[in-house]
Amino acid sequence: DFDIAVHVHINDYxxxxxxxxxxxTGYVIYTPESQYxxxxxxxxxxxxxxxxxxxxxxxxxxxxxxxxxxxxxxxxALGRYNTSVTPSILIEYAYLYESQFGNAExxxxxxxxxxxxxxxxxKDYFVKGAKSDDAPLDLATLPYEWxxxxxxxxxxxxxxxxxxxxxxxxxxYPTPDKTLNDCPISGLFGGCTxxxxxxxxxxxxxxxxxxxxxxxxxxxxxxxxx
Numbered sequence: 753d754f755d756i757a758v759h760v761h762i763n764d765y766x767x768x769x770x771x772x773x774x775x776x777t778g779y780v781i782y783t784p785e786s787q788y789x790x791x792x793x794x795x796x797x798x799x800x801x802x803x804x805x806x807x808x809x810x811x812x813x814x815x816x817x818x819x820x821x822x823x824x825x826x827x828x829a830l831g832r833y834n835t836s837v838t839p840s841i842l843i844e845y846a847y848l849y850e851s852q853f854g855n856a857e858x859x860x861x862x863x864x865x866x867x868x869x870x871x872x873x874x875k876d877y878f879v880k881g882a883k884s885d886d887a888p889l890d891l892a893t894l895p896y897e898w899x900x901x902x903x904x905x906x907x908x909x910x911x912x913x914x915x916x917x918x919x920x921x922x923x924x925y926p927t928p929d930k931t932l933n934d935c936p937i938s939g940l941f942g943g944c945t946x947x948x949x950x951x952x953x954x955x956x957x958x959x960x961x962x963x964x965x966x967x968x969x970x971x972x973x974x975x976x977x978x
Contacts, residue, residue, distance in 0.1 A: 756797065756839045760870070762853070763844035765814070773849045777933050778812035779805055779866075782824045782842040788834040795821070798841045800883075801873030807889055808869060808920060809846070810932035817844075843870065851938035855908035858939040861893055862913070868892035893917040896977045902965040904946060908939035915965065918977050919948045927951060 768774040781802055783794040802820045805811075811820040826832060827842055845866045846852065852862040872890060876883040896914040905912065916937040919925035925948040926935035935944030946963040953961060958968050965973070 754838050756874075757836075757841075758870070758874070759840075759842040760867075761842065761844050762846060762848045763812070764848050768849075774847055776812060776814040776817075776847055777850055777936060778810035778814075778817075779820070779846055780812040780814075780817035780844045781805075781821045782827055782844070783821060784827050784834070784840060785823045785825045789837050790834075790839050791823070793839045794841055795823075797839055797874070797877050800877035801841070801843065801870055803883075804869045804873040804876065808865065808891070808917075808932075808937065810936055812844070813933050850936065851908055851940050852913070852936065855939060857910045858908040858913050861910060861939075862937075865892045865917070889921040891917050891921060894921070894977050898965060898970045898973050898977070900965075901967070901970075902941065904963075905941040909941060910939065911965065912941045912945060913937065913939035914977070915949065915973065916945060918973060919945075919952055922952060922955075922976070924948045924951050924955070 763776075763780070765774065765776065781798045783798045784791045798821050806820065812818065816822065824842075827840060845863070851858075853859045868891075872882075893914050894917060896918070898911055898914070900911070902909065902911050902915075916925055916939070920937060925937070926932060926944050927947050930944060935948075949965070949969070950963050953959075953969060956972050958972060960966070961969050
């Protein structure tokens with residue numbers, strides 16, 4: 753008597769060496785194959801979630817997962833092999849070795865954001881008028897307060913994760929020459945973040961803090977991040 757089945761996973765693949773980073777990144781949403789009785793409505797629900805994810809997360813770059821939504825005959829969820837009429841989708845949020853899962857604080861922020869965007873996507877499907885195309889990007893990460901200086905770091909950092917989210921909301925992350933697969937929102941402060949932060953500082957005429965979260969930059973971030 754379920755109305756809908758939503759399975760949530762963090763992805764991996766069998767040929768990856770133990771304790772080694774893999775070659776793939778990004779999310780994918782699996783739906784039942786088109787000949788199944790619940791395929792059409794499942795695809796509609798998947799599209800609603802996919803449209804939310806597209807704004808923030810990279811699509812999987814694995815060959816069989818490209819496009820963000822993939823039909824699957826052996827859906828590992830309620831209704832495998834067409835055994836249920838219940839609409840079913842299986843969401844692989846990302847790959848478990850990706851940077852946003854390497855730090856406990858960032859993992860909590862990232863999984864909260866994935867969960868929130870899943871909720872918003874489902875709401876878009878079930879509640880008429882829930883989504884407005886001209887509405888600002890709605891994020892679980894914000895509001896957020898920055899309280900310290902941050903420069904290039906070698907490890908994930910929650911201030912950087914929130915910064916990347918705000919820069920994404922501003923339309924500045926990643927820069928136009930990169931994709932979210934190149935520059936995922938991960939909490940790592942590398943070249944992608946520094947370049948986008950510099951563009952942000954130029955936009956708001958912040959001088960003397962190029963590529964660094966300093967006092968003047970924090971002031972603007974905290975105004976925008978409320």
